[in-house]
Amino acid sequence: MIKREQLYEGKAKKVFMTDDPELLIVSYKDDATAFNGLKKGTIVGKGVINNRMSNLLMQMLEKAGVPTHFVEELNDRETVVKKVSIVPLEVIIRNIAAGSFSKRFGVPEGVVFERPTIEFSYKNDELGDPLMNSYHALALKLATEEEIETIKRYAFKVNEELKKFWLECGVTLVDFKLEFGRLKDGTIVLADEISPDTSRLWDVKTGEKLDKDRFRRDMGGVEDAYAEVMKRLMENI
Ligand code: TMP
Ligand code: ASP
Numbered sequence: 069m070i071k072r073e074q075l076y077e078g079k080a081k082k083v084f085m086t087d088d089p090e091l092l093i094v095s096y097k098d099d100a101t102a103f104n105g106l107k108k109g110t111i112v113g114k115g116v117i118n119n120r121m122s123n124l125l126m127q128m129l130e131k132a133g134v135p136t137h138f139v140e141e142l143n144d145r146e147t148v149v150k151k152v153s154i155v156p157l158e159v160i161i162r163n164i165a166a167g168s169f170s171k172r173f174g175v176p177e178g179v180v181f182e183r184p185t186i187e188f189s190y191k192n193d194e195l196g197d198p199l200m201n202s203y204h205a206l207a208l209k210l211a212t213e214e215e216i217e218t219i220k221r222y223a224f225k226v227n228e229e230l231k232k233f234w235l236e237c238g239v240t241l242v243d244f245k246l247e248f249g250r251l252k253d254g255t256i257v258l259a260d261e262i263s264p265d266t267s268r269l270w271d272v273k274t275g276e277k278l279d280k281d282r283f284r285r286d287m288g289g290v291e292d293a294y295a296e297v298m299k300r301l302m303e304n305i
Pocket of ligand 1: 244265
């Protein structure tokens with residue numbers, strides 16, 4: 069696999085072309101941002117952890133019937149993925165109230181839902197990723213009705229699989245964000261990453277936060293938290 073010119077640099081990853089027009093290489097950085105890029109910092113070793121973790125979880129999800137963009141891990145920070153056109157929706161599943169849900173609805177963090185919730189945000193940094201419903205997404209032609217149905221089905225399936233797995237690791241899956249993409253033939257696949265950057269992960273026993281909220285909220289112990297969830301994942305995969 070030959071790495072060609074850089075296509076794009078995002079907040080946490082760089083994307084490179086390859087000699088195959090249908091494949092890309094993503095490279096995970098240690099850069100961390102929050103609040104739409106307003107807060108900036110570094111989480112040392114994060115790129116290595118997120119690369120590994122996302123790849124292992126995506127392979128697990130493939131086995132469970134959720135197609136993903138994952139192709140092959142190249143090294144510590146780099147992975148070959150299928151080229152997709154990203155559906156500009158951030159798909160958020162929640163099992164427990166936290167973060168923007170708690171703020172918006174005035175519910176304390178930690179309230180457990182009877183059923184998981186799903187919400188969409190328009191992936192648009194200029195607008196600050198506004199919350200939207202599926203009718204808004206249809207009106208703006210961000211996805212078709214059929215694609216939205218597929219995305220919802222996959223997102224809830226991902227939740228069931230990840231919730232079960234994280235519990236085996238002694239970790240409560242509070243919420244997470246997914247992104248989906250279309251392959252050349254239109255097939256919807258899970259893309260982007262699944263990591264402590266994009267999930268809330270709490271220790272089952274103590275409730276300790278083991279995710280990016282430690283960075284967002286200046287709690288300290290960020291690197292240790294990432295290392296701890298990675299260690300638990302490796303012991304249980
Ligand atoms: P929220 O409570 O801030 O809406 O976040 C819900 C979940 O989505 C949480 O696990 C963190 C993740 N997330 C991202 O991955 N990217 C983002 O830009 C935001 C705002 C949240
Ligand atoms: N990474 C996102 C940003 O910079 C937000 C977050 O994860 O909190 O906006």
